[in-house]
Amino acid sequence: MKKYLLIIASCLASVVASGQSMYDAIAYGENNYYGTARSIALGNAVTALGGDLGAVSINPAAAAVANYSQFVITPGVSISSSSSSYAAEYGVGQYQGPYNSNRGRFILPNVGMNVNFYLPDGFFKTMSFAVVCNTTQQHLFFSEAAGTNSSTSMSGAMAYSANFNADGAGHMMEPDVFKSYGNEGAYTNTVYGWNELCAYQGNMISYDSKHKGYWGVAEAFDGSLLGPLRQTSQRQRTGTKNDLVASFAFNHEDNFYLGFSLGIPFQRYAYSEIFRETPEDNRQFPITFNTDKGEVTTCYTGSVYDYEYAANVDGIYGKVGFIWLPVTGLRVGASFQTPTAMTISETYRTAITSSFEDNRLSSTGASPCGEYRYRMVSPYRASLGLATTFGTAGLLSVDYEITDFSIMSYKEMGYNGSLLNGTFAVVNNVMRNFCGLAHQLRAGAEFNLGPCFAVRLGYTLKTSPECHYTNNRGDTVYASDYEMNYDRYVSRELTLTNKTYDFSQAVHSASLGFGYASLGSFFADAVVRFNKYPESSFAPYAKYSNANEPDVRVRTNLFDAAVTFGWRF
Numbered sequence: 001m002k003k004y005l006l007i008i009a010s011c012l013a014s015v016v017a018s019g020q021s022m023y024d025a026i027a028y029g030e031n032n033y034y035g036t037a038r039s040i041a042l043g044n045a046v047t048a049l050g051g052d053l054g055a056v057s058i059n060p061a062a063a064a065v066a067n068y069s070q071f072v073i074t075p076g077v078s079i080s081s082s083s084s085s086y087a088a089e090y091g092v093g094q095y096q097g098p099y100n101s102n103r104g105r106f107i108l109p110n111v112g113m114n115v116n117f118y119l120p121d122g123f124f125k126t127m128s129f130a131v132v133c134n135t136t137q138q139h140l141f142f143s144e145a146a147g148t149n150s151s152t153s154m155s156g157a158m159a160y161s162a163n164f165n166a167d168g169a170g171h172m173m174e175p176d177v178f179k180s181y182g183n184e185g186a187y188t189n190t191v192y193g194w195n196e197l198c199a200y201q202g203n204m205i206s207y208d209s210k211h212k213g214y215w216g217v218a219e220a221f222d223g224s225l226l227g228p229l230r231q232t233s234q235r236q237r238t239g240t241k242n243d244l245v246a247s248f249a250f251n252h253e254d255n256f257y258l259g260f261s262l263g264i265p266f267q268r269y270a271y272s273e274i275f276r277e278t279p280e281d282n283r284q285f286p287i288t289f290n291t292d293k294g295e296v297t298t299c300y301t302g303s304v305y306d307y308e309y310a311a312n313v314d315g316i317y318g319k320v321g322f323i324w325l326p327v328t329g330l331r332v333g334a335s336f337q338t339p340t341a342m343t344i345s346e347t348y349r350t351a352i353t354s355s356f357e358d359n360r361l362s363s364t365g366a367s368p369c370g371e372y373r374y375r376m377v378s379p380y381r382a383s384l385g386l387a388t389t390f391g392t393a394g395l396l397s398v399d400y401e402i403t404d405f406s407i408m409s410y411k412e413m414g415y416n417g418s419l420l421n422g423t424f425a426v427v428n429n430v431m432r433n434f435c436g437l438a439h440q441l442r443a444g445a446e447f448n449l450g451p452c453f454a455v456r457l458g459y460t461l462k463t464s465p466e467c468h469y470t471n472n473r474g475d476t477v478y479a480s481d482y483e484m485n486y487d488r489y490v491s492r493e494l495t496l497t498n499k500t501y502d503f504s505q506a507v508h509s510a511s512l513g514f515g516y517a518s519l520g521s522f523f524a525d526a527v528v529r530f531n532k533y534p535e536s537s538f539a540p541y542a543k544y545s546n547a548n549e550p551d552v553r554v555r556t557n558l559f560d561a562a563v564t565f566g567w568r569f
Contacts, residue, residue, distance in 0.1 A: 022479050028376065029379050029405065036052055037054075041513020042444025042457075043399075044442050045397040047059045049395070053113075059335040060245070061249050062247075063114045064126060069115045072110060075562065079102060081556070082555065085097040099146065101144050103236070110562075114129065114132075115128065125252060128247075131244075133245070138240055154305060157544045160544035199352050201363065217285075228281075230280055240268065243263050243265045244264045248261070268310075272309070277302060282300065300356055305352050315340040329391075340379075345372075376409070384399070436501065442461075463506045511529040522566070
């Protein structure tokens with residue numbers, strides 16, 4: 001199901017290719033909890049349990065449950081595994097592949113300490129102060145896919161955009177733009193998209209005065225390819241979101257625990273995309289250049305598109321929660337987290353290189369490094385947990401968490417007007433309509449194998465907040481469709497009806513863990529977790545002719561393994 005186009009396709013008509021889309025907001029705002037090996041092994045169904053520093057990010061009351069102080073640290077590894085297939089035209093022909101890719105990295109999903117203070121007089125028996133850093137999102141991903149295309153090319157898509165939408169308002173890019181502004185000025189003083197400027201400077205597209213327009217280096221003037229191209233798409237994401245939490249929690253008679261926390265999430269996110277297209281037979285791609293020494297004829301040998309984006313995301317939120325033991329063996333917990341106020345600082349750059357058999361004619365167009373800083377509000381979330389314990393034999397626990405992504409919004413630094421106006425009016429309206437409620441169902445079980453050993457199982461189901469509609473004409477409308485026809489929806493020519501969520505886009509996680517608790521202060525836990533993500537689909541460049549754009553379909557899994565070392569005192 002084609003639901004969205006990623007960076008290249010969505011930014012062909014933009015002045016700069018930065019990251020203020022609905023999908024970026026979801027990526028920055030969603031949680032995939034890590035924590036200690038014990039909390040991960042229990043599927044993070046720990047809202048009603050507490051006593052574990054992995055639970056403090058979910059319920060601040062967790063810090064008060066244990067009657068001892070403790071220090072924990074949790075190193076581990078994550079491995080992303082993807083399987084990608086490539087089709088020259090979406091919905092037409094066979095997918096080529098699959099191509100399998102793996103990437104791994106060291107992680108530190110948890111480190112923290114809590115200290116208990118006894119209060120001899122008063123309503124509360126103890127007070128606990130905890131400082132914990134828990135990972136709440138992992139961005140690790142790599143995919144590569146390749147195939148043969150005889151219908152369209154990126155050079156054709158770039159030429160089309162330069163001819164009809166280079167400035168985002170339907171105007172053709174000036175052919176002497178670099179002469180008018182100079183190399184640096186062409187990127188900083190004009191309204192033209194950086195992709196088109198790089199393509200022109202890197203000889204991926206050229207202006208023809210006879211035909212009064214731009215054409216792609218791989219295409220004839222009628223828009224057809226000169227021959228088949230071998231196309232390769234490579235994408236990579238790295239980075240994590242960590243929540244640094246300071247929590248105060250109180251214990252009343254060992255049956256009611258109340259906690260408050262201040263959370264400071266900090267996120268480092270990087271995305272890169274490389275797209276290559278190479279003729280299968282260079283001789284089918286002759287090209288003549290006008291040089292200072294006259295006309296030079298050579299053959300095109302290929303192009304490389306390189307895009308890099310990085311963001312530093314910092315924020316702040318508040319959280320409150322409780323755990324209550326109404327009867328022996330039953331535990332009830334709940335927590336509420338306020339929306340997070342975030343500041344996002346991003347950098348981005350684009351480069352396009354085209355090569356020819358005569359290396360003297362090979363050229364690179366490279367943008368400067370762009371920088372942008374803005375604000376974002378991410379969702380509030382609420383968790384409810386129930387758990388039952390069976391004496392010293394073990395426990396069962398279930399959590400439900402709801403997150404409202406429809407309140408997300410972007411805002412310019414210093415802007416105090418309506419969020420549905422201004423620079424981010426379109427994307428804020430898109431998020432208000434096409435983001436909704438996301439649900440997490442978490443379950444965990446622990447079985448004690450004597451006084452020192454335990455085995456744990458966990459499962460998490462996380463649904464997507466994205467929704468779609470039908471409109472008054474009966475068409476299915478996704479976020480990208482709404483954005484492309486935004487003015488028609490604002491004018492009420494088109495209206496949205498019948499909101500629908502696609503629950504097939506859920507993420508499933510299963511975990512298995514083991515625990516050891518010595519008779520002294522030391523304890524250790526280990527866990528492995530398997531995360532299965534839904535199939536995603538993206539186009540390396542936008543449709544521009546009668547043929548459909550290429551389609552890359554990716555299936556992704558993420559494997560986590562971690563060990564917690566802890567000391568009580």
